[in-house]
Amino acid sequence: MPEIVQLGARRAAVIHAEASTEELPATFARIFPAVHAALTEQGVTDMGHVIAVYHSMDANQMTLSGGIEIGDGVEPSGELELLEMPAGDAVKADHFGPYEELGKTHEQVWQYVQEIGRAPSGGPIERYITDPEGEPDTSKWHTEILLPLQ
Numbered sequence: 406m407p408e409i410v411q412l413g414a415r416r417a418a419v420i421h422a423e424a425s426t427e428e429l430p431a432t433f434a435r436i437f438p439a440v441h442a443a444l445t446e447q448g449v450t451d452m453g454h455v456i457a458v459y460h461s462m463d464a465n466q467m468t469l470s471g472g473i474e475i476g477d478g479v480e481p482s483g484e485l486e487l488l489e490m491p492a493g494d495a496v497k498a499d500h501f502g503p504y505e506e507l508g509k510t511h512e513q514v515w516q517y518v519q520e521i522g523r524a525p526s527g528g529p530i531e532r533y534i535t536d537p538e539g540e541p542d543t544s545k546w547h548t549e550i551l552l553p554l555q
Contacts, residue, residue, distance in 0.1 A: 407498040407517035412551065415490040417456055418444055418481035419472030425465050430504075433457065436471035443485050444473060451476055455536075458488065459528040474532075493526065494554040503543040507531065510550050518552060526555040 418440055424432040437455055444452060453474025460468045470488050481487050496517055500510040511529060518525060534547040 407496050407514050409494055409521070409554070410497045410551075412490070412492055412495045412553070414492040415474060416477065416479070417453075417458075417470070417472045417474050417488045417490070418449075418479065418485045419456075419458070419470035419488045420484060421468070421470050421486065423466065423468050426467075429467075432469075433471055437473075440472045440485060443483055444475070444479070444481070447479075447482060449475065449479050451479075455533045457531045457533075458490075459530075461528065490530070490553070494523075496521075496523075496552045496554065498550045500548040500550060501544065502546060504546070504548070507548060507550070510548075514550050514552050518554070524555045526553045528552075 420436045420440055422432050422436060441452070453476075455473055456471070458470045460470065462468075470486075472485070472488065475481070496514050498510050498514050498517075500507055514529065530549075530551040530553070532549040532551060534549060535545060537543075537546060540546060
């Protein structure tokens with residue numbers, strides 16, 4: 406069930422990409438390991454959750470940033486860019502299950518935003534709480550869907 410939460414300011418080291426819905430799994434399979442490897446090469450050991458931020462979407466094409474949350478003392482370099490996400494209200498929904506079913510939870514978030522009469526201040530954020538490499542049971546995969554509000 407979606408709810409309004411107060412988010413603190415967050416930072417992430419990201420790689421920007423454009424992808425179709427069909428290309429999304431391969432895009433993430435390329436981006437997430439590349440960000441992790443680049444941060445590791447920089448000597449960063451304190452990394453947060455893997456995230457995806459959707460900047461724009463249409464029927465089949467999206468512009469996004471994929472990366473890993475980082476602390477205040479980390480400055481991404483090389484192909485990595487810094488994405489700063491401001492503090493503020495957001496709608497949050499917890500999704501448990503495979504990534505292929507995330508669309509249903511996104512729909513619930515957007516419906517809730519309409520019901521409460523608020524407007525988004527950016528695109529949705531997926532925050533991957535469960536590491537699929539550590540949990541083979543897809544029904545236990547936990548993803549937070551966050552939609553910042555104006």
